[in-house]
Amino acid sequence: xxxxxxxxxxxTAIEQVTPLIKHFTLAAAxxxxxxxxxxxxxxxVVMQGSLRTHRNPxxxxxxxxxxxxxxIGVRRMEESRGGSHFMHDHLKVGSRLEIAxxxxxxxxxxxxxxxxxxxxxIGITPFLAQLEDLAEGTAPYELHYAVRxxxxxxxIRRLQDRAGERLRLYYDTADQxxxxxxxxxxxxLGTHVYVCGPAGLINRVIDxxxxxxxxxxxxxxxKFSAPPVGDAFDVFLARTQxxxxxxxxxxxxxxxxxxxxEVPYLCRGGVCGFCETRVIEFDGELVHNDHFLSAAxxxxxxxxxxxxxxxxxxxxxxxx
Ligand code: FES
Numbered sequence: 001x002x003x004x005x006x007x008x009x010x011x012t013a014i015e016q017v018t019p020l021i022k023h024f025t026l027a028a029a030x031x032x033x034x035x036x037x038x039x040x041x042x043x044x045v046v047m048q049g050s051l052r053t054h055r056n057p058x059x060x061x062x063x064x065x066x067x068x069x070x071x072i073g074v075r076r077m078e079e080s081r082g083g084s085h086f087m088h089d090h091l092k093v094g095s096r097l098e099i100a101x102x103x104x105x106x107x108x109x110x111x112x113x114x115x116x117x118x119x120x121x122i123g124i125t126p127f128l129a130q131l132e133d134l135a136e137g138t139a140p141y142e143l144h145y146a147v148r149x150x151x152x153x154x155x156i157r158r159l160q161d162r163a164g165e166r167l168r169l170y171y172d173t174a175d176q177x178x179x180x181x182x183x184x185x186x187x188x189l190g191t192h193v194y195v196c197g198p199a200g201l202i203n204r205v206i207d208x209x210x211x212x213x214x215x216x217x218x219x220x221x222x223k224f225s226a227p228p229v230g231d232a233f234d235v236f237l238a239r240t241q242x243x244x245x246x247x248x249x250x251x252x253x254x255x256x257x258x259x260x261x262e263v264p265y266l267c268r269g270g271v272c273g274f275c276e277t278r279v280i281e282f283d284g285e286l287v288h289n290d291h292f293l294s295a296a297x298x299x300x301x302x303x304x305x306x307x308x309x310x311x312x313x314x315x316x317x318x319x320x
Pocket of ligand 1: 264265266267268269270271272273274275276290292305306307308
């Protein structure tokens with residue numbers, strides 16, 4: 001996937017659903033059906049800001065059975081580098097955007113005997129679409145949704161309609177919290193757990209599941225966060241013969257794209273492996289922030305994932 005493969009869409013509805021979250025509905029600019037997807041899929045929204053192009057991933061929350069539009073929820077991030085503010089402040093009904101085709105890196109396991117879904121805040125969005133897929137299947141499920149307070153609980157009516165008594169809500173303001181040990185210590189064999197939300201929640205679920213002997217293949221997580229910042233550095237692209245400066249607040253991939261060179265991507269979060277790039281030469285340290293390369297691959301210094309990884313060096317040459 002790269003930007004030459006994007007689709008044009010029009011914003012057809014915007015709703016403020018909590019003080020921090022807006023709900024956007026997007027339809028194909030040509031009026032046709034949008035590409036099919038399954039619950040857990042995300043799209044990359046390409047936003048042309050005045051100073052930079054933002055490309056942010058958002059989970060599709062609409063029903064996979066409806067392809068006349070896509071729906072996404074966008075939380076205004078305090079520490080935003082511009083993408084969520086652009087979505088909140090600049091988009092209007094009728095605005096035109098480019099999006100990348102849906103990709104699912106957080107799908108439901110088809111042979112799971114049970115599904116345990118755990119969401120924190122805006123992390124509820126992929127589960128909204130997955131509830132539609134779960135309604136079609138026979139495996140039981142339960143959904144645990146933790147939020148700051150009732151006014152911050154987005155899409156509650158829709159969740160209650162779809163999940164009914166399988167939905168369990170936890171409000172920080174009421175001192176309610178998920179009993180991770182209780183939840184993950186007593187599930188039937190063949191259960192899969194899925195978690196989406198802040199890094200602390202994801203790490204807690206992964207650590208608890210490991211402690212109770214869950215196989216890694218039964219623990220699924222999705223985290224969308226801005227690429228890590230770091231020191232500025234320069235990179236030379238050997239195939240396209242370009243020198244690119246990477247400032248502290250822009251990722252290696254964003255800087256290369258800003259120089260007009262396309263890098264393939266799916267997740268832009270260091271998970272899918274699609275952007276894996278060969279390192280030809282470097283004279284310092286590669287800062288690997290991805291979850292894709294093995295420890296041995298990282299220490300070999302031969303590969304880098306430019307969507308999230310950086311370098312501390314004076315010379316870096318990539319095969320791009
Ligand atoms: S785009 Fe997925 S790992 Fe970089």
